[in-house]
Amino acid sequence: MHPALPYRLLNNFAVIISVIGIGFALVDSGFTLSSWLQHIFHLFYLIIILLGFVATVWRYVRAKTRLSVNKVAIFDLLASVAIFVLLAVHFTELARSGLSMPVDGFIAIKIAVFVTFIREISDNNFNLNRAFLNPGQFFILSFLSVVLVGSLLLMMPNATTEPISFIDALFTATSAVCVTGLIVVDTATRFTTFGQVIIIGLIQIGGLGILTFVTYFSYFFKGGVSYETQLSISEMNFSRRLGDMVSTLKSILYITFGIEALAAMLIYISIYDLPGMNFSERMFFSVFHAISAFCNAGFSTFSAGLYDESLRFNYSLQLIISTTFLFGGMGFLIVANLLRYLRHRTQRALHAHDPRYGYQPWLLSINSRITLITSGALLLIGLIGVLMFEYNGILAEHSSVYGKVITGLFTAATPRTAGFNIADMDALAFPTIMLTIFLMWIGASPNSTGGGIKTSTFAIAVLNTLSLARGQTKVEVFQREIADISIRRAFSIMWLSLLVIGLGVTLISYEQPELDLIKVVFECFSAYSTVGLSLNLTADLSTFSKLVVSVIMFVGRVGMLTIFVALLKNRHQRNYRYPTEEITIN
Structure with a gap:
C-alpha cells in the first residue's frame, strides 16, 4: 500500500462528511427543527471538527520535511486552538445543563465545520480539467x-x-x-x-x-x-x-x-x-x-x-x-496599479535624492491610463448633465450647493453599475433618463465587480472612430498601438450587448404591451449592465418577464462573448492568408 493512501482516504472522507455537515448546518439554520434533531446535527458537527483535527495532526506527522513556521502552520495552530476552545465550552455547558442544553445558538460550531471543509478540500490538487470543460x-x-x-x-x-x-x-x-x-x-x-x-x-x-x-x-x-x-x-x-x-x-x-x-x-x-x-x-x-x-x-x-x-x-x-x-468599478488590476503608482510617487517625494526611487517609465500602465481618463470624463459628463437637467428637479430638495453637487455626483456615478439611488427615479427628467441609459450601457471597467460593455471598450471604439476619420490605418494612443484583437473584441462586445438588450425589450413588450416602453428599455439596459436602477417597473413584471430579466442579468454578468467562446469550438489558425478585399460599408 502506498504510504500516502491512508491519509488521502482520510482527507477525502473528511471532505465528503464536511460537505454533508455544511448541508446540515444550512438546514439547521434555515428551518425550525425539533430539539432532538438539533442535538443529532450538533453531535455530527462535533464529529466533523474532531475528524478535521485528526487530519491536521496526521498531515504534520506524516510530513517528511522539517516542521517550519509558515502561514499554513500558523493557520492550523490557530484552528486547532479554536477547536479545543469550542469543545471545552461545549462539554462544560453539557456538564452544567445536561442533554437539555440548547444547541441552536452555537453558530461558532457551524463556522468551524465550514473552515474544516475549506481546509480539507484545499489539501486536494485543484485543477481545471480542460479536456472535460473549456x-x-x-x-x-x-x-x-x-x-x-x-x-x-x-x-x-x-x-x-x-x-x-x-x-x-x-x-x-x-x-x-x-x-x-x-x-x-x-x-x-x-x-x-x-x-x-x-x-x-x-x-x-x-x-x-x-x-x-x-x-x-x-x-x-x-x-x-x-x-x-x-x-x-x-x-x-x-x-x-x-x-x-x-x-x-x-x-x-x-x-x-x-x-x-x-x-x-x-x-x-x-x-x-x-x-x-x-x-x-x-x-x-x-x-x-x-x-x-x-x-x-x-x-x-x-x-x-x-x-x-x-x-x-x-x-x-x-x-x-x-x-x-x-x-x-475601476477594476482590481487598475486599483493595484494605481496604488503602486501613488506609492512610488510618494516615495519619490519623500526621498528625492535617493537613486532607488528614481523615475520609472510606464509605471502607470496604458490600461490604467485609458480607464482613469475615460472614467473621469464620463463622471464629469454625468455630473454636468445631472446638474443641468435636475437642478430644479430632484436636486431642488437639497437646499445647499454642496448638497446639490454631492447628490448630482452620486446620481452621475451610480449608473456606472452601482445601482444605489438617492432620488425618486420616477421623478427624473427625460434627458436624465437618456443620459443614465447611456452611462449604464458603458458601465464599469474591465476585471471589476461592475458590468456594462466597459470603459475600455467604449474608449477603443471612440479611438477607432477618430483614427478612421483621420484616415489612419492604426489606432494609436499614448505612443502605443492598440492590438487588432482588442478592437475586434470591443466591436463584438458592443453589438452583442445591443442584441441581447433589444431581444429582451422585444420579449417583455410582447408579453406585457401595457408597460411604458422607455421603462422597459431602462430596465433591460440596467439588467444587462448589472446596474440595478429601475423606474419602479421591476415589481410589475410578470413571471415570464422576470425570467427574461434574470437571463439578461446573467448574460450581462458572464458576458455574451464568453458564452459564445464556451459554446463554439476553437478553430486552429492555418498557415496561409486569403487575399484582402474591402467591403462597401457606407
Whole structure:
C-alpha cells in the first residue's frame, strides 16, 4: 500500500462528511427543527471538527520535511486552538445543563465545520480539467451553480418573513450573484437577517467569482497553482500573462477585503448618531452596504434604499458609498496599479535624492491610463448633465450647493453599475433618463465587480472612430498601438450587448404591451449592465418577464462573448492568408 493512501482516504472522507455537515448546518439554520434533531446535527458537527483535527495532526506527522513556521502552520495552530476552545465550552455547558442544553445558538460550531471543509478540500490538487470543460464553460457553470443554490437557500423558511415563490427567489439570487440590485421583493421587509446574510454572501461570491476563492485557497494551503489552472483562468479573463496569476489573485482579495473593511468603518462613523438603530444593527448596516457598494450590487437593508428620509441628506455617507463603488468599478488590476503608482510617487517625494526611487517609465500602465481618463470624463459628463437637467428637479430638495453637487455626483456615478439611488427615479427628467441609459450601457471597467460593455471598450471604439476619420490605418494612443484583437473584441462586445438588450425589450413588450416602453428599455439596459436602477417597473413584471430579466442579468454578468467562446469550438489558425478585399460599408 502506498504510504500516502491512508491519509488521502482520510482527507477525502473528511471532505465528503464536511460537505454533508455544511448541508446540515444550512438546514439547521434555515428551518425550525425539533430539539432532538438539533442535538443529532450538533453531535455530527462535533464529529466533523474532531475528524478535521485528526487530519491536521496526521498531515504534520506524516510530513517528511522539517516542521517550519509558515502561514499554513500558523493557520492550523490557530484552528486547532479554536477547536479545543469550542469543545471545552461545549462539554462544560453539557456538564452544567445536561442533554437539555440548547444547541441552536452555537453558530461558532457551524463556522468551524465550514473552515474544516475549506481546509480539507484545499489539501486536494485543484485543477481545471480542460479536456472535460473549456474555461468559458467552467466560468458560466460556476455562476449558474451559485445562482441555483442561492435560490434554494432564499426559499428556506428562516430566510424570509413570509414565503416567496421560486421565481422570486431565483430573480433575487440572480440579481445578487450578478451584482445587479434589481429586486421583486423588498430586501428590508421580506428577508430576515439570515436571508440578508445569504444575499450579501451571494453578492461577495458573485463580485469576485467562486473560482477566485477556490484557486486562492488552493494556493494558500498547497503553495502553488497548476499551470493548466493558471492558463484556464487567464483565458476566462482574456489575459495573455501567466507569470503573475497567483499574485493577481492575492491582490484581488487583499484589495477587496481591505477596501470593504475601511468602507464599513467609515459608514459606521457616518451613521453613528442614526436614531432607531442599536450597535449590532449599525454594524450589520455598515458591513452589508460596504460589500454591496464595492461589489457594485446596489442592495440595501432599507426599503427606500439610500433615499430613505434618514439617509438622503447624509452627504458623508453618500461620499463614502460612491467612492467605494467607484473603486469597485475601476477594476482590481487598475486599483493595484494605481496604488503602486501613488506609492512610488510618494516615495519619490519623500526621498528625492535617493537613486532607488528614481523615475520609472510606464509605471502607470496604458490600461490604467485609458480607464482613469475615460472614467473621469464620463463622471464629469454625468455630473454636468445631472446638474443641468435636475437642478430644479430632484436636486431642488437639497437646499445647499454642496448638497446639490454631492447628490448630482452620486446620481452621475451610480449608473456606472452601482445601482444605489438617492432620488425618486420616477421623478427624473427625460434627458436624465437618456443620459443614465447611456452611462449604464458603458458601465464599469474591465476585471471589476461592475458590468456594462466597459470603459475600455467604449474608449477603443471612440479611438477607432477618430483614427478612421483621420484616415489612419492604426489606432494609436499614448505612443502605443492598440492590438487588432482588442478592437475586434470591443466591436463584438458592443453589438452583442445591443442584441441581447433589444431581444429582451422585444420579449417583455410582447408579453406585457401595457408597460411604458422607455421603462422597459431602462430596465433591460440596467439588467444587462448589472446596474440595478429601475423606474419602479421591476415589481410589475410578470413571471415570464422576470425570467427574461434574470437571463439578461446573467448574460450581462458572464458576458455574451464568453458564452459564445464556451459554446463554439476553437478553430486552429492555418498557415496561409486569403487575399484582402474591402467591403462597401457606407
